[in-house]
Amino acid sequence: MGGFKKGLQNLGRAMLLPVAALPLAGLILRLAAPDMLNVPILMAAGNAVFGNLDILFAIGVAIGFAKAKDKGIPAMTGFLAIITLKQGLLIIDKTIDMGIFGGIISGLIAAWTYNRFKNQKLPMVFSYFGGEKFPLTMVLVFQTIAAFIFGYIWPVIQAGIDQFAKLLMGMGAIGVGIFMFLNRLLIPFGLHHVMNTYVYYDMGKYTAPNGQVFHGEITRFINGDPKAGLFLSGFFVIMMFGVPAICLAIYNAAYKDRKDEVKGIMGSGATTSFVAGITEPVEFTFMFISPMLYVIHAIYAGLAGFICALFNIKIGFTFGSSIIDYLINFKIATNPILILPIGVAFFALYYFTFYYLIKWKSIPTMGREEVQDYGEEATADEENLSMGSKNYEYTAKKMLQAFGGKENIEEAYSCNTRLRVEVKDPSIVDEQKIKQMGVSGIIKPTENNFQVVVGLEVTYVMAEFGKLLDSE
Known part of the structure; x- marks a missing residue:
């Protein structure tokens, strides 16, 4: 159950990346409409985003689940996955429309392919295609198979989804x-x-x-x-x-x-x-x-x-x-x-x-x-600190210490308002000290996963948190 919840958490996080591209595109699309500014080229720019949501979600999910600091090749793997699937489905049945589900599935397959084959070694004559580049080859194979499978089962699934939508809308x-x-x-x-x-x-x-x-x-x-x-x-x-x-x-x-x-x-x-x-x-x-x-x-x-x-x-x-x-x-x-x-x-x-x-x-x-009783070890700065202090470097430093240091951090990232941290040993995390940072709350969806509710300033806190994790 813990693994399932973590997977859903990661999926929700991965979806935030493509969603981040939508607000500005939507505003551009609305402002450029004929009844407002009437600028066709701006409408085309907005439609370029909304017309390719499956591709955006494939890339976003691949990046979100790929285990790598450099997300460039995982992103490329996600892109190849979705375009391979789409072209394969066109050949089998032009009426099939998987929408963002196709993007999500492609992203998941791309991430699994990358994580599984990123260290693959090949004979010397093919060594250029090995290592991190090998998933780019393997994902074409897997997505061709996926296109064949979904080409025959998706019409049934699509009918079920349509019925759910009609039920909800109805x-x-x-x-x-x-x-x-x-x-x-x-x-x-x-x-x-x-x-x-x-x-x-x-x-x-x-x-x-x-x-x-x-x-x-x-x-x-x-x-x-x-x-x-x-x-x-x-x-x-x-x-x-x-x-x-x-x-x-x-x-x-x-x-x-x-x-x-x-x-x-x-x-x-x-x-x-x-x-x-x-x-x-x-x-x-x-x-x-x-x-x-x-x-x-x-x-x-x-x-x-x-x-x-x-x-x-x-x-x-x-x-x-x-x-x-x-x-x-x-x-x-x-x-x-x-x-x-x-x-x-x-x-x-x-x-x-x-x-x-x-x-x-x-x-x-x-x-x-x-x-709150902050304890004898709390300094005056800690007791008075809040997000309003704008001292993000100090906040990140003390928060990292409370999480047990960077050696205890498995993964850290942020969403709209939360700093999400996965730790190796949750028993050494000092939640009381984290709360002293002026955060709104702490959530533990699983034993090793913490979500610290910071607010809109989480971007700045995460930037300093990331610097500390990357430091020697």
């Missing part, structure tokens, strides 16, 4: 509510990306006037599908109204002498959610302190999706269901103005629910927790 508002509920509920495990990927980039089908075919709620909405956006509209309610309301509730529920401290953190969290559509810095401040509050949050998210669907609100996003996407996509959306009154209602619902439950149940949310 459930109307209930289907939307279920999706949004699960979306929030899976965040603590980092598995929401797996489910999101299908809904966002593969569910449904739309043929544009120029004959190009697009899949997924996000992609179809951006390209003018009038049926797309139903599964996305509820997120605007949560990001623009729900999470800021949680921040206000936590701030007002904080003890009087702690309000100034909480104000900065919660104010930043609310702004990040409203402007960037990123909610984890806020959610991780209470999800493990009070699972009850987090389940309520997930239920309210599902309810928001359900209500938005009932009112036939269809609006998409590329940046993160924030005010930016709301304003940019307002013109091509269906009933987007209704998000505002619904959002105000959910702001009140979230605020009063969280505020009164925190007070009634004496939940130790930020500003209400007991004063």
Whole structure:
């Protein structure tokens, strides 16, 4: 089970790489549309990304699973894997469309091929093709076989996926509510990306006037599908109204002498959610302190999706269901103005629910927790340190020490808001010292895997963390 969970975690992480290319491409595509700036060459640039999602995901997954510091050859292996599969399927059956699943499968095969054959030795006359280059040859063989297999079994699988999509979409508002509920509920495990990927980039089908075919709620909405956006509209309610309301509730529920401290953190969290559509810095401040509050949050998210669907609100996003996407996509959306009154209602619902439950149940949310005992070994700098200090080099150094030094690090990387570290010996990890760094929380999906919730500054912390790992 631990290996399975780790594999899903790695898959979610690998998907973040190609997804990182989508926000700007989506914004370009929207701004260049005929009803806005009307710049065809910019639209072509945006479509170059959204029209090749399977290739992006193949490369991203190959990079994510390949065991190598230099990811160049794994990326090339992923690219060769997907184009070999696509060409093989065209010969067998031109109607087969594996979408991003083809990319994910190709990426997984490419990563396995690279890890298995990267040290392969060949006779001297063929030595140039050995070592790290050998996977480039072997992946062509494996993907030719894969094309033959999927050419005959995928039509059945494709029919099953289509039925699932139709079931989910056919459930109307209930289907939307279920999706949004699960979306929030899976965040603590980092598995929401797996489910999101299908809904966002593969569910449904739309043929544009120029004959190009697009899949997924996000992609179809951006390209003018009038049926797309139903599964996305509820997120605007949560990001623009729900999470800021949680921040206000936590701030007002904080003890009087702690309000100034909480104000900065919660104010930043609310702004990040409203402007960037990123909610984890806020959610991780209470999800493990009070699972009850987090389940309520997930239920309210599902309810928001359900209500938005009932009112036939269809609006998409590329940046993160924030005010930016709301304003940019307002013109091509269906009933987007209704998000505002619904959002105000959910702001009140979230605020009063969280505020009164925190007070009634004496939940130790930020500003209400007991004063931490940092121990005799903690320095004054450690006790006062927070992400607001911007001292990322110092933070990374102390965090690495708390993880047991670089000798204890098996792997380290970051996602949107988390520093994810796999250690060799979890017994020597000092979680208390990590918490002293001013992080929002620590998650352990498996015994050897730690996820430190840093926030948006995780990129800078990881940069310094990586330097320390690479140092002699």
